[in-house]
Amino acid sequence: MKLNLILNFALCSLLGSSGALAGSSCCGPDITSRAYHARLLDNYIAVWGGNLSLIDTVFHPDVVLFVDSFPSANGNGSTVTHVTNRDEFTAFVERSRTGWKEYYFEPIRTVAADYSIAVRWKMHGILGSNFTLFPTPLKAGASVTYNGTDFLVQDDCTGQIREAYIAADSISYFHAMGLESVTV
């Protein structure tokens, strides 16, 4: 069984995810199972929690990510993030984690079907002494939480995350960071 999966995976890799057999059972018959979805989500959450060694397992090399608003460097506006590959995704995770003493996400609600997973999450953060992403009046040690929703789409061959849409509650985040006059 295991060998079969490996062979199937190799075949699919040869054909490419848009190959003739993409989406057929050749590409990993279990990638839409409840167990697979649960493991993928655990690993995704772990990446955001700082386990970057899981990046290659979790994300397709050509993963795309859209985040509509993230505080801009000067702290008085917001920027759109559009990532188009795994290295840029890694950089975005690293950038997001920079300056936090603690930074992890707790899944609150989850639903998964076919090749998609939606997760409502709560971020738990404790500010470090070196937070430079944008100006904040908060001091080191301040505890910060906010919520958001991610919609993840798997590659139909490898099962890895191929598309991610992060809809953080941005205004709540800005406010939690002490930024009261941010414009969208």
Ligand SMILES: *[C@@H]1O[C@H](CO)[C@@H](O)[C@H](O)[C@H]1NC(C)=O
């Ligand atoms: C990262 O995740 C892997 C796989 O679950 C685990 O073996 C490893 O210990 C984790 N590393 C850290 C730093 O948590």
Ligand SMILES: *[C@@H]1O[C@H](CO)[C@@H](O)[C@H](O)[C@H]1NC(C)=O
């Ligand atoms: C944001 O701050 C910069 C300086 O850091 C300033 O030039 C710009 O006008 C400000 N924008 C808004 C919308 O307040």
Ligand SMILES: *[C@@H]1O[C@H](CO)[C@@H](O)[C@H](O)[C@H]1NC(C)=O
């Ligand atoms: C603070 O962050 C800067 C830029 O990322 C880094 O060069 C520096 O080593 C950090 N200092 C501490 C004490 O973490």
Ligand SMILES: *[C@@H]1O[C@H](CO)[C@@H](O)[C@H](O)[C@H]1NC(C)=O
């Ligand atoms: C964030 O999620 C938690 C857990 O579901 C909830 O208690 C809290 O009210 C939420 N906060 C906001 C601002 O939505």
